Amino acid sequence: MKELIQVTKSSMPSFEEFTNEIQDLWESGWLTNMGAKHKQLEMALERYLQVDNVNLFTNGHLALENAIASLNLSGEVITTPFTFVSTTHAIVRNRLTPVFCDINPDDYTIDTTKIESLITDKTSAIMPVHVYGNICDVDEIERIAKKHNLRVIYDAAHAFGVTKDDKGIGSFGDISMFSFHATKVFNTIEGGALTFNDDSLHSILNEQKNFGITGPEDIIYVGGNAKMNEFQAAMGLCNLNSIDDDIQRRKELVDRYNQHFNDIEGIKIVDSQQGVESNYAYYPVVFDGFKYTRDEVFENLKSENIHVRKYFFPLTNDIECYEGRFDVNETPVAKYISDRVLTLPLYPDLKLSDVDRICKVILN
Ligand SMILES: *Cc1c(COP(=O)(O)O)cnc(C)c1O
Numbered sequence: 442m443k444e445l446i447q448v449t450k451s452s453m454p455s456f457e458e459f460t461n462e463i464q465d466l467w468e469s470g471w472l473t474n475m476g477a478k479h480k481q482l483e484m485a486l487e488r489y490l491q492v493d494n495v496n497l498f499t500n501g502h503l504a505l506e507n508a509i510a511s512l513n514l515s516g517e518v519i520t521t522p523f524t525f526v527s528t529t530h531a532i533v534r535n536r537l538t539p540v541f542c543d544i545n546p547d548d549y550t551i552d553t554t555k556i557e558s559l560i561t562d563k564t565s566a567i568m569p570v571h572v573y574g575n576i577c578d579v580d581e582i583e584r585i586a587k588k589h590n591l592r593v594i595y596d597a598a599h600a601f602g603v604t605k606d607d608k609g610i611g612s613f614g615d616i617s618m619f620s621f622h623a624t625k626v627f628n629t630i631e632g633g634a635l636t637f638n639d640d641s642l643h644s645i646l647n648e649q650k651n652f653g654i655t656g657p658e659d660i661i662y663v664g665g666n667a668k669m670n671e672f673q674a675a676m677g678l679c680n681l682n683s684i685d686d687d688i689q690r691r692k693e694l695v696d697r698y699n700q701h702f703n704d705i706e707g708i709k710i711v712d713s714q715q716g717v718e719s720n721y722a723y724y725p726v727v728f729d730g731f732k733y734t735r736d737e738v739f740e741n742l743k744s745e746n747i748h749v750r751k752y753f754f755p756l757t758n759d760i761e762c763y764e765g766r767f768d769v770n771e772t773p774v775a776k777y778i779s780d781r782v783l784t785l786p787l788y789p790d791l792k793l794s795d796v797d798r799i800c801k802v803i804l805n
Pocket residue numbers: 500501502503524525527528570596598599620621622631632633
């Protein structure tokens with residue numbers, strides 16, 4: 442069997458770095474409930490992400506559910522099906538109705554020319570998704586939201602550290618959600634955060650994520666529990682030390698992939714976006730008129746012990762738990778891309794020679 446290449450591998454500090462970071466927890470005995478490391482990480486992330494406010498959560502999905510709850514949305518939310526199920530589930534679990542907008546075929550984010558025709562008197566928000574490290578057309582989304590008095594929550598799970606015209610991507614919209622899951626560019630093992638400009642959201646989110654407790658004997662919301670603990674925060678503080686190196690390394694690997702795939706008939710790679718510093722979170726390749734189909738390439742790679750992902754496939758408007766509720770044909774571009782896309786292995790520990798091996802198998 443050939444040497445295994447995984448599709449992703451978590452960034453981790455050295456064992457010593459982590460144990461140094463958690464040592465004081467044995468002195469304080471304070472393990473969760475917004476402790477010292479939680480505060481330290483929130484402040485460090487406000488600086489790194491260039492945002493006014495960061496509020497940490499135990500994972501990205503609960504952060505997203507709480508973002509929706511904090512804005513008191515109702516009725517319909519316009520979103521895209523070209524995402525991880527979390528985005529759609531977060532809307533549905535808040536008893537709202539997702540309305541699916543198609544994506545554009547260049548960067549796979551929401552097609553802003555199709556948003557306005559989906560707005561009804563029930564629409565309360567737009568929930569666009571930054572995809573693979575590419576960002577949505579945030580300026581056009583802001584224009585539409587203002588015009589129709591809608592809130593905007595970005596699923597920025599893929600966009601940690603991305604900037605547009607030197608502005609942190611988390612500073613756009615009402616709220617952005619970042620995921621710090623083990624597989625993401627920056628991880629706290631599991632974890633997530635909301636970023637926002639309106640300072641008053643802080644206390645609401647702090648209460649929502651802690652059972653609705655507002656004082657020793659006061660519980661005024663039906664809140665849940667979604668707090669990040671001190672070990673997660675410690676992992677984040679360590680991983681933040683290497684994040685710039687990690688992203689730089691990802692860029693080198695992406696450049697190497699691009700060298701192989703530039704000008705190959707039937708293979709579509711994503712162009713970089715003007716004014717955007719990407720984080721190179723994923724390397725998507727679309728097979729459209731290539732000598733092999735996406736599924737054939739997937740199998741060829743698997744037989745060489747190279748693991749890749751059909752991501753995002755299936756679309757969230759085409760999954761079993763929503764059967765009969767949505768029509769996948771209403772988002773034809775998303776369907777087209779979802780049927781043809783693979784994301785290739787990409788993580789800081791990947792070797793350039795691994796990239797060469799992967800490309801050779803795909804192209805041979
Ligand atoms: C990872 C991810 C989430 C969920 O984040 P978790 O931290 O795993 O809960 C949501 N949306 C997208 C697009 C993601 O990739």
